[in-house]
Amino acid sequence: MNRFLKYGLSLGIAAVTFSALGNDTIMVTEQQRKNAQTLIDDAISSDLAYSIVESLTTEVGARMAGSEAEARARKWGVDLGNELGFDRVSVEEFNMPFWQRGELSVSLTKPYKQHLHGTALGGGAASKGSIDADVVYFRSIEDLKKVSKGELKGKVAFVDGDILVKSQTGAGYGQANQRRRIGWQHAERAQAQALLVRSVGSDSHRFPHTGMMSSKEGDWASIPVIALSNPDADQIRRLHRLGKPLEVNLTSGAKWQGDVQSGNVILDLIGSERPEEIVLIGGHLDSWDLGTGAVDDGAGVSITTAAAALIAQLPKRPKRTIRVVMFGAEEVGLLGARAYAKRHENELDNHVLATESDFGAGSIWQLNSNVSEQATLLIDEIGHVLSPLGIVRGKSDVKGGGPDIIPLDEKGVPTIRLSQNGMDYFDLHHTPDDTLDKIRPDELAQNVAAYAAAIYLVADSDVEFRKK
Ligand SMILES: [Zn+2]
The missing domain is CATH 3.40.630.10 (Zn peptidases)
Structure with missing residues (x-):
């Protein structure tokens, strides 16, 4: 038995009384x-x-x-x-x-220990062992773009942004998505050990949004790139505003599999x-x-x-x-x-x-x-x-x-x-x-x-x- 035919297809039975809406063209008979x-x-x-x-x-x-x-x-x-x-x-x-994401763990270790809800972004690399590093905060992708070569050596960059505004059309997604797509290219140029980004979403739940990064002339990130949920990103923003030095610990098993x-x-x-x-x-x-x-x-x-x-x-x-x-x-x-x-x-x-x-x-x-x-x-x-x-x-x-x-x-x-x-x-x-x-x-x-x-x-x- 066709498992899909039980879902009533009643074609041919429908009574049709469609008025011609005053059209005098013959585009539709x-x-x-x-x-x-x-x-x-x-x-x-x-x-x-x-x-x-x-x-x-x-x-x-x-x-x-x-x-x-x-x-x-x-x-x-x-x-x-x-x-x-x-x-x-x-x-x-x-x-x-x-590409497969593998296992991920990411936590704040300073100013206190707290598990963060993150997910690897598509095209990212595995961490070389477990990374413990200071976090450098960037308010936006525009700020991250200004870093100079080697400026983030040994650090982990965090790129903030804003919660996406809810709209019927999804306006704003393309712009917000820049941090997900190309943030790694700037973090890598500055020799960061890893990049964290505020995930691109309009929600306030703790499910981070994954998604693919952009390759750079066919090359992919050589560092782990992790999206953090909006509430986790909010927490980092507030701690940064309080002037607290931040440290994270992370390991990621993401990699290309051939x-x-x-x-x-x-x-x-x-x-x-x-x-x-x-x-x-x-x-x-x-x-x-x-x-x-x-x-x-x-x-x-x-x-x-x-x-x-x-x-x-x-x-x-x-x-x-x-x-x-x-x-x-x-x-x-x-x-x-x-x-x-x-x-x-x-x-x-x-x-x-x-x-x-x-x-x-x-x-x-x-x-x-x-x-x-x-x-x-x-x-x-x-x-x-x-x-x-x-x-x-x-x-x-x-x-x-x-x-x-x-x-x-x-x-x-x-x-x-x-x-x-x-x-x-x-x-x-x-x-x-x-x-x-x-x-x-x-x-x-x-x-x-x-x-x-x-x-x-x-x-x-x-x-x-x-x-x-
Ligand atoms: Zn789709």
Whole structure:
């Protein structure tokens, strides 16, 4: 028995009374409107996406890029694609260097002994034995950038910053993330023994947020780099303000483990009229190892897979091919996305549109696009279709379809973005708290409804999306 079919797919039963909203263009036919409304109604009453993310986070669990668990996730993705009736299911493998965090302990030893809640940042090195050192406090990454060569010899640097402001859009993350990404380059130049950073999150719990650092021309940190939870960083800030000399003890077992295999799982619904034209949606299959990768990005995988699976229940395939990509190794530097763009280099002109769900499991509130003038009219119409879901039509000049879409965007593939409410995203993202209980089934279903209707209308249209 197909374990996913028990989650009511009632397509074909929905009564459709969708008013034409006064449109006199023919971007969307009456039949297409009806189909889109059927998809919305069915998505809202189905818990397919929730069952998918429940299965992924429970049966596979955490899925670090390049790990044995990520390989199990690929097998899970293939089995799922076959069970849900996709026309073509494949895996495209690639090699990657594998980093593991190992064991970590970090404590204040002066002015008093206190355990700190920290986690290694991706790409960091192991400590050479146990490190005992004075802490040099920097209020921000900008201050750390000013250190001179050798200035921190034998010390441990701590880079403070501020708690991320909660917002619907996640504004401020890119800026705050600088200390995580490039702080090590300055600490290392100054010959620090290790770097501690305030973890990048909007929460006040003691789960530090991990995440990848940036390499410097292919080189990675040769020192341990540790994120500390916001409350631990607050404590260090207060002690520093009191003028207390600080010392820490730390050991980290993080290290690179050589080359391993990762891969992208690809599920296609083959188009009925223009099978070579591809509308690409997806999420990333890998996750950080601390939680179970529910909101980042089990949600995106489940939303896009469920949306395509609902479209597969329509009596006829849309004109264009709908491709769901479960990208591998996103967290460690968009490795799956780059492998996909390279492998499909010669077919990218046939990629009509691409978009990814990778901002948690909150409801979608806005539809942005960056497509041709003619296709913008279609996206405007899709905006009307989605408005009963509480989604507003945003702007038509917003580039970007999600992290894994960046390499495609760079090659000129048109994008849209169904923006989710990210108010709590940076409370959970990359922490042990990224678990299934944080996902609301009704919000997940709203996402599926929006993706299913929007992607169906794009795939069943004849509109040229590429700008001239
Ligand atoms: Zn993600």
